[in-house]
Amino acid sequence: MAKITLENLAHSYLPNPKGEDDFALKELNHDWVDGEAYALLGASGCGKSTLLNIISGLLHPSQGRILFNDQDVTMAPTTERNIAQVFQFPVVYDTMTVRDNLAFPLRNRGADPAYIKERVQQIAAMIGMEDTLNHKARGLTADAKQKISLGRGMVREDVNALLFDEPLTVIDPHMKWELRTQLKSLHHEFGHTMIYVTHDQTEALTFADKVVVMYDGRVVQMGTPQELFETPEHTFVGYFIGSPGMNVLDAEVNGDKAVLAGTEINLGKGFGPLSGKVELGVRPEFTSLATGDQGLPVTIKRVEDVGRHKIVRADFNGTEVNVLAPEGAEISPDMNRVVFDPAGVNVYSDSWRVAPKGA
Ligand SMILES: Nc1ncnc2c1ncn2[C@@H]1O[C@H](COP(=O)(O)OP(=O)(O)OP(=O)(O)O)[C@@H](O)[C@H]1O
Numbered sequence: 001m002a003k004i005t006l007e008n009l010a011h012s013y014l015p016n017p018k019g020e021d022d023f024a025l026k027e028l029n030h031d032w033v034d035g036e037a038y039a040l041l042g043a044s045g046c047g048k049s050t051l052l053n054i055i056s057g058l059l060h061p062s063q064g065r066i067l068f069n070d071q072d073v074t075m076a077p078t079t080e081r082n083i084a085q086v087f088q089f090p091v092v093y094d095t096m097t098v099r100d101n102l103a104f105p106l107r108n109r110g111a112d113p114a115y116i117k118e119r120v121q122q123i124a125a126m127i128g129m130e131d132t133l134n135h136k137a138r139g140l141t142a143d144a145k146q147k148i149s150l151g152r153g154m155v156r157e158d159v160n161a162l163l164f165d166e167p168l169t170v171i172d173p174h175m176k177w178e179l180r181t182q183l184k185s186l187h188h189e190f191g192h193t194m195i196y197v198t199h200d201q202t203e204a205l206t207f208a209d210k211v212v213v214m215y216d217g218r219v220v221q222m223g224t225p226q227e228l229f230e231t232p233e234h235t236f237v238g239y240f241i242g243s244p245g246m247n248v249l250d251a252e253v254n255g256d257k258a259v260l261a262g263t264e265i266n267l268g269k270g271f272g273p274l275s276g277k278v279e280l281g282v283r284p285e286f287t288s289l290a291t292g293d294q295g296l297p298v299t300i301k302r303v304e305d306v307g308r309h310k311i312v313r314a315d316f317n318g319t320e321v322n323v324l325a326p327e328g329a330e331i332s333p334d335m336n337r338v339v340f341d342p343a344g345v346n347v348y349s350d351s352w353r354v355a356p357k358g359a
Contacts, residue, residue: 001193002068002160004032004055009064011050017062025050026218027063034069035191037184038222039204042214043240048197049165051214055195056163057081068160082160086153086167090145094138098129101137102151109156123151126182142170150179154186161193168203180207201241213237229283230344235351238281244311244322246346247287251280253347261317263296268342269356276350284311284324286344289331295339296321303331314338 011025020026025047032038040048053059054066057078065074073081084105092101102123106116124130127147132140137148150167164183168176184207187194198204204211205225212222213236220234221227232238238246251258256270258280289300289312298314298321312323312331321338325331347354 001034001191003034005067006030007065009061009066011054011061024217028219035193036209037187037194037207039208039211040197040214041201041204041211043199046214047217048214052163052165052197056083056085083163084153084156084159085163086149088166088169090142090149092137092145092148097134097136098148099133101148102155105152105156119155123155127151143172146170157190161195164196166197183207231346232281233353235281235348242283244284246281246283247321249280249319251278253278260296267345271347271354271356274349274354279348281346281348282340283344284322286341287323288339289323289335290337290339291334292337295337297336298338
């Protein structure tokens, strides 16, 4: 297992990049802790695969270094990095049995046959393929083949890191949850450094210790699921993660007060002078509906009952504000205000979170 260091790392696919916009991966400095599970999360085209391919050695970065346990591997080929990879689509040997496919990485390294037998059995149990170990891979469904790919990726215990690139895309939805849970328990058991690329927030949040959120070639936040929920460092993190995402509203902030389209609200914490475009970010979980004259004046547009709670879509001065109401809550037509819980209010300047004074 390895600590992975990304040092001044950046990549452009252009031969002569002029400015930041020409970089698919903008400069990045991080230490990824040995034995942690990371998810790279972001929308299509934000640079996830570019970063993963640099870590795996499929791509050499145009700037900076990558180190495994302080050893520079920037220019080392994939074969020298001692990593296991699982891709979006199955990579299996059709003419081999499931057993031989799973054993392949161990045999390749000259592992002891008794150990191989035991380990293959363990992995087969994990991916639910004990009964098909002697079947040829040819003729199996794409789903089953991808499970073999996952199993093969996980069979070696001595790898520096395990890299997954959207590995559950072809997996049946009900099996996805099971495999994700098994991957997580495998991580607890063996403590591999794992990096898992996905654009699906549920996959990222359930799998990873740390979620690395990417936006437009940049890592905008690396944090635990709780940190991403409570203190999104960038407005993108706020609305990409969460269902519905964070409400983002234009505001003027002065000390511990904010003014939103003429309505003043108390922030419960003070801020220094702010520059640029100032916005408030409040997750629907930290909002409630009220009557009276406190809070933002709104008009309720729609109420969606989603089982465990209700999502109320309201309009504030032309901007949609989403409120999460408890399952049995009565939403009456005279509810014309939205109130924010100050504990859940974040302030942003040019999309980046500003820490309150004294924090
Ligand atoms: N080989 C390439 N040559 C030129 N540009 C590329 C190449 N590969 C990716 N890009 C560009 O780099 C940017 C980042 O792409 P990347 O594939 O890393 O994103 P991603 O987040 O993995 O997206 P997806 O989820 O769609 O795979 C995109 O604008 C993409 O068009």
